[in-house]
Amino acid sequence: MSENVVVIYSGGMDSFTVLHKAIRDGKKVNALSFDYGQRHKKELDYAANVCRSLNIPHKVVDISAINTLIGGSSLTSDIEVPEGHYEEPSMKQTVVPNRNMILLSLAVGYAVSLEANEVYYGAHSGDHAIYPDCRPEFVEKMNDVCHIANYTPVDIVSPYLKVSKTDILTDGLKMGLDYGLTWTCYNGREKACGKCGACEERLEAFRDNNATDPLEYEAH
Template structure:
């Protein structure tokens, strides 16, 4: 593995996408500083998974508590337990309930600030093509605009690196499997219970990605769903 003096701040949720992005950066030989954000999400279990992975890899890792902003962005089923998590295909209009207002702009802004603070030249983040339908802040136009801002907002320019911006979830899994990654060390389910539910949009998309690669998802599931029979 090559070594570099260049550093990157990786937005690392503990999910499948950011887990793969984290390992891509490591394989580039970058000095990786992992950032996880507690914004009041119901699936906080992903933060525990992220902490475990970073400890195992001996990586610098900060879990940033931004729950104070919860009241500003609590209209989503991901942050407000009064709303049910939709159990439907990922592209369904019902899953608009999982949109957290402006989440990625908030997280990227904090990650850019951290990158400048630690002398990193890059912020890595796991937006991918499958997110484009539902999430405006995962689309290329948003990433391009944020990249322009990141280049002028500080005396030291920072680049936003989204390696899977035009890739599918199946592409990400394929890339990770080629790197030998163990996806048992990730968490995807929006419910955040002891076992992944297997029926929420996030679980369905994950299971479909493994099925498209003809590989069994290593996570156990509470309920059977398409791709997990």
């Protein structure tokens, strides 16, 4: 019998790859997505479509009310999304305070209710410069807490924590994954903008892999 796991699935290319990695590992995947008021809510539609096609359980949880407490990010507030690479200081405007601690806590609670012992999470090294809650020390401490927060310990599994988005894409392309089924852009418009940090890093990963991104971009 396959082991139950929860995969935090945003609909982006990192969590898309993690989702398939868990499936390839023989896990019984339960996908969990969050509507936290992100302007790129379009990613949730992509997540739902993938889960339907794979016939895996998928919950989308509306936690957008948290924005009354943790505003100030260009992803959730009326602040323009900065353009440029992730490592530029302006990208700190895209940090949603305490987001991943909140999402992981909810996912662990869901895992306990399913009698699942693992929560898969798609943090990677490209996030480390800007996002404190994607760094190895954060994941390690959260893992410590999740081992004692309930009667049953839950592991946070971050298969790509110490590698880059380029490496994630390399792995996904080896699995034959179609990244046209993912949404990365921080602007939730009809086409990806190609200029925000998320788009820049995605396009860089495709260039590094000598591959063509199947997603449509605005002319720029």
